[in-house]
Every structure is written in structure tokens, then in C-alpha cells.
Amino acid sequence: MRRGTFRDETVDYAAVGATQAPDLLQYPPEKSIPAQESWKLGSGEERFRSAGDALLSWSALRDGGISIAEVRPASDPSYSGVSFDDEGQPIAPSRLDADQRFDADGTPYVAAGSSVHVRGRVGGYRVDAELRVIFVVEEKRRIGFALGTVRDSVVSGEESFMIEWRGDDEVWFTVRAFDRPVAPLYRLVPALVRRRRRELFGRYLRAISPMYTTPA
Numbered sequence: 001m002r003r004g005t006f007r008d009e010t011v012d013y014a015a016v017g018a019t020q021a022p023d024l025l026q027y028p029p030e031k032s033i034p035a036q037e038s039w040k041l042g043s044g045e046e047r048f049r050s051a052g053d054a055l056l057s058w059s060a061l062r063d064g065g066i067s068i069a070e071v072r073p074a075s076d077p078s079y080s081g082v083s084f085d086d087e088g089q090p091i092a093p094s095r096l097d098a099d100q101r102f103d104a105d106g107t108p109y110v111a112a113g114s115s116v117h118v119r120g121r122v123g124g125y126r127v128d129a130e131l132r133v134i135f136v137v138e139e140k141r142r143i144g145f146a147l148g149t150v151r152d153s154v155v156s157g158e159e160s161f162m163i164e165w166r167g168d169d170e171v172w173f174t175v176r177a178f179d180r181p182v183a184p185l186y187r188l189v190p191a192l193v194r195r196r197r198r199e200l201f202g203r204y205l206r207a208i209s210p211m212y213t214t215p216a
Helices: 045-056 184-188 191-208
Strands: 033-043 067-072 115-122 125-138 142-151 155-165 170-181
Touching: 033 045, 033 191, 045 125, 045 142, 045 155, 045 170, 045 191, 115 191, 125 155, 155 191, 170 191, 184 191
Parallel strands: none
Antiparallel strands: 033 170, 067 115, 115 125, 125 142, 142 155, 155 170
């Protein structure tokens, strides 16, 4: 894993954290296309914990065919990300763990404020972009994070990944996103943005849940 080639840049969209807005699908950020899917992964605490650990070790992306080429911690070590309540309203900053975790090959787990360089192919386009971790949630019954585009992506926007262990003991995986077309072809044919998003959602589900259950 290579380090040190990042430029400190902000995300390239204004509505930071908007994937947590309850009315995202009805009122997405300007010129953006919203999307959301939820899938049942199983039930019980063990399923919740294993899915959450897989999610925070980048499995949704890596096992979904997106290479994690580089990871860089937040430039400000005090950064603790954005945090929201159940209604999507900003609250006190999310917790930032003092001890960084790493997977078997030495890649840092998802952490608030860190930057990641991703590579691969989605919807016929080559992926070679930088993303920023907007927030990380690690709660008793909820684990997840959001990624925002920084530069070089064919779309501009944000996607969030959330594992929930609900009161009925069921474990659900929800992905929400909004994408503003950036690549010329995507601006001309917005349907391609939706097709790209469907492909990504399918990859994420197969990565986190090999059993592949039915969408909600």
C-alpha cells in the first residue's frame, strides 16, 4: 500500500452528509440523482458484528471489484467527522477512535476524515478517483460510514453504507447515495448514472452478503 501521494482537498460537493437526510429521495441536492436500497442480511448479534467488521474493513468496495489503492488518515488528527441523529439533523461530532485498526494486509480500517484512492471499472468507465470518509458510526445496533467524492470521479456526490441490528433481531444493510453527473456522457445521458448506481448496489450487496437476499 502506497502513501503520501494525496493532496489535501475538500470534497467537491456542498451537501455534505445529505445521505442521512430522511427526505433524500424526494429532495436530493441540486442536479443530483438519489438512490437507496435495503437488504436483509440475516439475524442476530453475530451476523451484525461480522457484517459491520466487513464493512469497516472496506469489503463492500474491495469485494465489489473496486481496488483500495491508497488510504491516508485525516490531516487533522482531532477531526471526528460529521454526525447525525435519526432525523438526519447534525449533532455532536462522531467519535474518533484513538487506536487505528488494520486488516490482514495492513490497510487501515475506515476512519472519519481519512482519504482513499479507488480504482476499478464501473458501468464501462474506468474508476480512478479520490474519496473522503465523511463520518463513521459504531453504535450498539448501527455500524456504517459515508464516502464523498474529492476529485476525478465521473460523478460528484456521496454514498453511505449502514448495517442495522433492528429490534426484531433482523440485520439489514442499507446503501444511500446521490450522484451529480460529471463525465460528459453521463451529463448527456442521466440514465447511465442510474445504471451505474444499480451496478454498484448489486456489487455491495454481494460483497457483504454472499447469500444475496431479496431487496426491501
